Amino acid sequence: MSNITVCARFRPLSSKERRDHGDAVCIQCVDSETFIFKDEKAEEFTFNFDRVFYEKSEQTDVYRFLAQPIVQDALNAVNGTIITFGQTGAGKTYSMEGPGILECHAVEKGLLPRVVEEIFECTKFADETSKYTIKLSMVEIYMEKVRDLFDLSKDNIQIKESKTQGIMLNGVIEMPVKDPPEALLTLSNGIANRAVGETQMNIASSRSHCIYIFTIQQESTKDKRARTGKLNLVDLAGSEKVEKTGAEGRVLEEAKTINKSLSALGNVINALTCGPTGRGNHIPYRDSKLTRILQDALGGNSRTALLCCCSPSPTNSSESLSTLRFGARAKHIKTSPRVANEDKSIRELENFTPIKRESREKLLNELQESLDMEHVQILEQLFIQNGILFDPCSIEEPELAYEDVTSQTISSLQLALEELLSTNVELMKENVGLKARVSAAELHHEPISKSSLLVSISCHLSLFRDWFKSLFHSPPNHYT
Numbered sequence: 001m002s003n004i005t006v007c008a009r010f011r012p013l014s015s016k017e018r019r020d021h022g023d024a025v026c027i028q029c030v031d032s033e034t035f036i037f038k039d040e041k042a043e044e045f046t047f048n049f050d051r052v053f054y055e056k057s058e059q060t061d062v063y064r065f066l067a068q069p070i071v072q073d074a075l076n077a078v079n080g081t082i083i084t085f086g087q088t089g090a091g092k093t094y095s096m097e098g099p100g101i102l103e104c105h106a107v108e109k110g111l112l113p114r115v116v117e118e119i120f121e122c123t124k125f126a127d128e129t130s131k132y133t134i135k136l137s138m139v140e141i142y143m144e145k146v147r148d149l150f151d152l153s154k155d156n157i158q159i160k161e162s163k164t165q166g167i168m169l170n171g172v173i174e175m176p177v178k179d180p181p182e183a184l185l186t187l188s189n190g191i192a193n194r195a196v197g198e199t200q201m202n203i204a205s206s207r208s209h210c211i212y213i214f215t216i217q218q219e220s221t222k223d224k225r226a227r228t229g230k231l232n233l234v235d236l237a238g239s240e241k242v243e244k245t246g247a248e249g250r251v252l253e254e255a256k257t258i259n260k261s262l263s264a265l266g267n268v269i270n271a272l273t274c275g276p277t278g279r280g281n282h283i284p285y286r287d288s289k290l291t292r293i294l295q296d297a298l299g300g301n302s303r304t305a306l307l308c309c310c311s312p313s314p315t316n317s318s319e320s321l322s323t324l325r326f327g328a329r330a331k332h333i334k335t336s337p338r339v340a341n342e343d344k345s346i347r348e349l350e351n352f353t354p355i356k357r358e359s360r361e362k363l364l365n366e367l368q369e370s371l372d373m374e375h376v377q378i379l380e381q382l383f384i385q386n387g388i389l390f391d392p393c394s395i396e397e398p399e400l401a402y403e404d405v406t407s408q409t410i411s412s413l414q415l416a417l418e419e420l421l422s423t424n425v426e427l428m429k430e431n432v433g434l435k436a437r438v439s440a441a442e443l444h445h446e447p448i449s450k451s452s453l454l455v456s457i458s459c460h461l462s463l464f465r466d467w468f469k470s471l472f473h474s475p476p477n478h479y480t
Ligand SMILES: Nc1ncnc2c1ncn2[C@@H]1O[C@H](COP(=O)(O)OP(=O)(O)OP(=O)(O)O)[C@@H](O)[C@H]1O
Pocket: 010, 011, 012, 086, 087, 088, 089, 090, 091, 092, 093, 094, 095, 099, 202, 204, 205, 206, 236, 237, 238, 239, 309
């Protein structure tokens, strides 16, 4: 088990930030791992990350620390994921791509072109018994749909899980690339297909999460055994307060969808780092496409790094603080990267699958025995009405659908439980108030009016009724 690597990066102040606040910044460097952050109320927070990149840090520093070890591992068939996270305009795309993927000053090249160079450089000098094949895929998650950026007609790619290869994108195009120029041209074609909108925060704001997937297959010419490493580079859409972006209409809907999937990511991180360990802890990976795709990176077989991009300006301090808190929490996630060796995977499959399958079947049988058919049908109707269960006709694999439904139901119930707990706290407070009123009235020998007691009780009841209703009228969770 190893922790994911989490770094923070502060970009230089923008000209607008300089106009608003001059040279003021909300961070004070302590060393290369620690800094003090001052929020709007001048409260100080000390943050500690694996590495902090301040405004003078160069692209090569970020690459060497954050990405190079993961690329080296991917060349040895260990899966890797590098994620950029932060508010709109914080420097995610600059870190990932640089100012331009095809042409830019060498020092400004982002992670992506550097990854391409390193992969081909290493494969060129690999020993003669190894033959490498590099393939590229590019998808974006736009409005909760996964689109293939190499073939826009594939605009609703399904996410599948394989016992041997983990999370997979069904039917996604994999472009073979033979050298860096071809790889960069392929990537730039994909980037041109990304959904970009304009917000007040950033005029070329990415309105989607973009995932660059490098599949690196290594075949031994001696014994023909092949092993594959997958490297995902994830440029997340901006996390910002909707009001600050000045978004309306479609852009507002986009912002809400982005925020929803980023909250789902936050919930997954919370569940991975706060919940009880072991089988009882439900990790809501299936609550959004983003978390489902990142499932292996966050909780499975992947070496993962997160770059938290921030503005250093006091103008954006509340957004920067939430980005940094997100990173601080993610630092506690543990993953178990291992070599994706095909033979070993098959052996693992032979060893473990029958046990898992047997226990799942046992569970299903027990469930069927303990519930009447009539109850199962009522539950099914209820779930369909509330958008928890999707149309069974659209499901290709019932087993996957069953897992999705179970997972989403658990999430809904957890939400309901949280609401119930908070209603309970409110009711308890009210109860204390009522008791105090009764005691005060008794002390002063004042009769408490029946009507005021009735109002309080009906207040209690309506709170409870609202909660109960909300259980069955939560917005539908579309999941196709
Ligand atoms: N480290 C940096 N050095 C110099 N300029 C930077 C740096 N980081 C970001 N910038 C500049 O800041 C602006 C916003 O950066 P960028 O587009 O990368 O933000 P973003 O986080 O990807 O935003 P969005 O979520 O809207 O896509 C760009 O003009 C970019 O060139």
